[in-house]
Amino acid sequence: NAGVTQTPKFQVLKTGQSMTLQCAQDMNHNSMYWYRQDPGMGLRLIYYSASEGTTDKGEVPNGYNVSRLNKREFSLRLESAAPSQTSVYFCASSSGTSLLSSYNEQFFGPGTRLTVL
Amino acid sequence: KNEVEQSPQNLTAQEGEFITINCSYSVGISALHWLQQHPGGGIVSLFMLSSGKKKHGRLIATINIQEKHSSLHITASHPRDSAVYICAVGGSNYKLTFGKGTLLTVNP
Numbered sequence: 001n002a003g004v005t006q007t008p009k010f011q012v013l014k015t016g017q018s019m020t021l022q023c024a025q026d027m028n029h030n031s032m033y034w035y036r037q038d039p040g041m042g043l044r045l046i047y048y049s050a051s052e053g054t055t056d057k058g059e060v061p062n063g064y065n066v067s068r069l070n071k072r073e074f075s076l077r078l079e080s081a082a083p084s085q086t087s088v089y090f091c092a093s094s095s096g097t098s099l100l101s102s103y104n105e106q107f108f109g110p111g112t113r114l115t116v117l
Numbered sequence: 118k119n120e121v122e123q124s125p126q127n128l129t130a131q132e133g134e135f136i137t138i139n140c141s142y143s144v145g146i147s148a149l150h151w152l153q154q155h156p157g158g159g160i161v162s163l164f165m166l167s168s169g170k171k172k173h174g175r176l177i178a179t180i181n182i183q184e185k186h187s188s189l190h191i192t193a194s195h196p197r198d199s200a201v202y203i204c205a206v207g208g209s210n211y212k213l214t215f216g217k218g219t220l221l222t223v224n225p
Contacts, residue, residue: 040217041217042121042203042205042214042215042216042217042218043203043205043213043215044215045212045213048212058212059212088158090160092160104165105150105162105165106150106162106213107162108159108160108161108162110158110159111158111159111160113158
């Protein structure tokens with residue numbers, strides 16, 4: 001099992017460009033998450049999906065959109081990149097559903113390091 | 118919103134020392150997670166606990182629900198334990214709130 005995979009590993013964008021970060025998991029997990037990690041700050045939740053077909057905003061959703069394409073895949077799109085979106089992005093998944101999700105271990109992808117010039 | 122505070126922010130130890138990292142949170146939770154982030158960036162889950170104590174190898178995690186506090190202990194520390202250790206707390210939804218992490222360096 002590959003676990004959680006993310007592509008690309010590194011990306012440099014110019015301000016205003018768009019791109020999609022891809023995430024896939026092969027553990028048959030229900031819940032998937034997108035986080036960003038910035039220096040001096042904890043991981044912050046951008047969007048999450050509790051099940052196939054549902055998505056919800058997290059703590060810092062502005063400037064991002066997501067798609068839960070199927071149970072395996074959860075993509076994050078930057079429509080018009082800004083320098084403030086320079087960060088490391090992590091995708092994660094867990095088997096939890098509904099109210100029990102915080103009891104379930106989250107499995108993280110390797111991260112995508114994004115720089116916006 | 119739950120506030121999660123970790124201490125210390127940075128910790129340097131000699132190989133073999135006993136290490137303690139602390140985590141305090143402001144609002145009652147359903148679960149607390151300890152995570153390890155390696156220098157290369159990868160994040161792995163170490164423990165999830167909602168009460169009491171858990172042990173895995175040289176790592177021990179404890180939680181005191183009444184005091185809203187958890188500790189992660191590493192016995193007989195080793196240079197390969199050098200990493201960032203992250204505490205995260207979860208309530209009755211899907212979301213975790215993360216601390217800023219503790220950077221541990223273990224020197225040989």
